[in-house]
Amino acid sequence: EAGVAQSPRYKIIEKRQSVAFWCNPISGHATLYWYQQILGQGPKLLIQFQNNGVVDDSQLPKDRFSAERLKGVDSTLKIQPAKLEDSAVYLCASSLVGFPGDTQYFGPGTRLTVL
Amino acid sequence: AQRVTQPEKLLSVFKGAPVELKCNYSYSGSPELFWYVQYSRQRLQLLLRHISRESIKGFTADLNKGETSFHLKKPFAQEEDSAMYYCALRAYNQGGKLIFGQGTELSVKP
Numbered sequence: 001e002a003g004v005a006q007s008p009r010y011k012i013i014e015k016r017q018s019v020a021f022w023c024n025p026i027s028g029h030a031t032l033y034w035y036q037q038i039l040g041q042g043p044k045l046l047i048q049f050q051n052n053g054v055v056d057d058s059q060l061p062k063d064r065f066s067a068e069r070l071k072g073v074d075s076t077l078k079i080q081p082a083k084l085e086d087s088a089v090y091l092c093a094s095s096l097v098g099f100p101g102d103t104q105y106f107g108p109g110t111r112l113t114v115l
Numbered sequence: 116a117q118r119v120t121q122p123e124k125l126l127s128v129f130k131g132a133p134v135e136l137k138c139n140y141s142y143s144g145s146p147e148l149f150w151y152v153q154y155s156r157q158r159l160q161l162l163l164r165h166i167s168r169e170s171i172k173g174f175t176a177d178l179n180k181g182e183t184s185f186h187l188k189k190p191f192a193q194e195e196d197s198a199m200y201y202c203a204l205r206a207y208n209q210g211g212k213l214i215f216g217q218g219t220e221l222s223v224k225p
Contacts, residue, residue: 003158031211042119042201042215043159055210091159098211100147101166106159 002026004107006092012113018080021110025073025094031055032069033104034077035091043091049075050098079112087114117142119204121216128192129224136187136219138176138202147205148178148185149213154198162187162200172196192223 005024013019025032030051035043046065048056051072060067064083069075079086089109095102118141128134140146148165163171165178165185176187185202199220203213 045212
């Protein structure tokens with residue numbers, strides 16, 4: 001089966017610019033996650049969707065980050081305006097149902113550099 | 116608050132030597148524990164989970180609730196085991212999100 005797809009793979013922008021990342025989960029997976037992984041740290045959840053509804057966005061900096069999952073399939077994560085500290089790898093993951101016992105499958109990530 | 120700690124950033128061993136990657140967690144309830152691995156230029160992937168009690172690629176991990184640990188072990192390391200290893204916790208009452216440790220880089224030398 002095809003895995004989680006993400007684009008772009010790399011992005012370099014200047015601070016205060018805007019950027020958007022795209023994720024296509026595994027077909028049939030109801031749950032989609034966006035994680036932020038800063039260099040030297042483990043991934044940290046930004047937002048979790050169940051179909052097209054938000055389950056958890058408690059760690060999403062809502063003044064600059066936004067995410068949507070239209071029609072419960074693809075998802076877009078946006079940063080506007082970007083700060084230097086947003087430099088990180090943004091990982092998208094999906095799972096079948098999002099319950100305990102479920103397996104999360106990760107995409108290749110988008111490496112963002114903010115200059 | 117839930118927390119996962121991996122005390123070693125880098126672990127370097129020789130081929131054939133035993134390996135133990137440490138993971139400690141803090142959580143008041145019954146967590147679900149995982150080990151994820153990321154090989155060079157590959158995506159993060161599940162290695163094993165505590166509820167499966169299985170051995171994957173020769174690795175095992177036992178959940179010790181008394182010591183709140185989930186250490187990853189392999190009796191004889193291989194060069195192809197070189198990778199980043201992340202321990203992760205999922206709380207039953209917090210949906211599906213994973214809480215990751217900082218990761219340990221395992222380097223197996225010939």
